[in-house]
Amino acid sequence: MRPARALINLKALHHNYHYAKSLAPHSKAAAIIKANAYGHGAIVVARALHDADAFGVACIEEALELREAGITQPIVLLEGVFTPDELPLAARYQLMVAVHCVEQVIWLEQAKLIQPLAVWLKIDTGMHRLGFAPEQVASIYARLNACSHVATITLMTHFARADEVECEATTRQIERFNKAIQGIDAPLSIANSPAILAWPKARLDWVRPGIMLYGATPIAEDLAVSQELQPVMTLESALISVRELDVGESIGYGARFTCEQPTRVGVVAMGYADGYPRHAVDGTPVAVNGVRTRIIGRVSMDMLTVDLTPLPQAKVGDRVELWGNMVLANEVAAHSQTIAYTLFTGITRRVPLVYQY
Incomplete structure (x- = not known):
């Protein structure tokens, strides 16, 4: 699946x-x-x-x-x-x-x-x-x-x-x-x-x-009252491809991101048809195997691409957190010119909800 x-x-x-x-x-x-x-x-x-x-x-x-x-x-x-x-x-x-x-x-x-x-x-x-x-x-x-x-x-x-x-x-x-x-x-x-x-x-x-x-939190995260809140939803997926690109190579639709150095690129099974914001900019945070990195290239319908240069050991099948405990939904929202409300309510039916009791 x-x-x-x-x-x-x-x-x-x-x-x-x-x-x-x-x-x-x-x-x-x-x-x-x-x-x-x-x-x-x-x-x-x-x-x-x-x-x-x-x-x-x-x-x-x-x-x-x-x-x-x-x-x-x-x-x-x-x-x-x-x-x-x-x-x-x-x-x-x-x-x-x-x-x-x-x-x-x-x-x-x-x-x-x-x-x-x-x-x-x-x-x-x-x-x-x-x-x-x-x-x-x-x-x-x-x-x-x-x-x-x-x-x-x-x-x-x-x-x-x-x-x-x-x-x-x-x-x-x-x-x-x-x-x-x-x-x-x-x-x-x-x-x-x-x-x-x-x-x-x-x-x-x-x-x-x-x-x-x-x-x-609907207010600043650094306020003490906000820090007591615990994220409920963790949106996650996995790497489905890993590749090495040379300087000058571009990634994805519109060639929005061009590599300025040799870059290790991971493809994640997650896109705007799942509810991830298409307008997330380069640099939007994401976590791979518990290490924070960034999105590079435009979000597609079913996939997005992330910078694996800081993760030389990352491989196909490794876990990716789009938002949750390591990457707050508010961070993704700020990089996408929206709010956490729209991220949560925008998750589509093809993303199963898995409940942890």
Whole structure:
């Protein structure tokens, strides 16, 4: 079989969830497992996090997949329902629903449900994607509170720049949130992963760890709080060819890399059809047999090429780590003008997920 695979360390996943809990010891934590748990496999991740307080997903399809697999913890639909006919399903499967627009309020008021729903009322404090303006919150809360189909209400917002620890935008969003909820007694949830790590004032009744669950920090790696995270996914493959090239020889499509010295080149069974970023530049780190080296030449659909000059003993069949413990996903992302989120969620179906318990 082709050697490309993604190892998923479930012990590291469990560690990261409880690390988030330790940073917010008085909070409940909704583990965010949307987008197939950021590419890690939602059902297996949910089962591994059997002691999680709740899970967060993007849509009802993701929630129903979990329910049908026997996941019983509370699940919140972070974007709510997209049509009113999803509300009876949400009630049947005991899902919590975000409410971020007037249309969703009306659908709730007009619904016919077997039981009331737990609602997460979203407030727009500066992200300007979803949510009610702060001045609308009191009236919308009153409508929801009066609705017979609403069981409980949690107030939430989402940060735009919490990963920028020196930026005052997060402080302003917290201030707007606190002003908007004056006079309302309800559970509160505002902290995503960077806020859990770097903004103590955001650790309220509920926190929502996402990318940090999977061991990638959304803020600087050199901060002490980031260093406690453990990578969950190791993307690996193997060398399938080794060759020696002379000075002046070029490698791969477009001849992007030209050898300035005699160069030992390894070909790895990994490409953009597996989810590895095509736009990774020359010098993107990779590890061969536990030794860090670099990508040279353009990434192809099924293969990429690496510099084996520092590894004179490397041979066909030797292990290659594309990201994991030796090469952090954030490093690869930085060399590819993207973020670790896109690397994880971009892994394609031809790369098997191999779970380590």
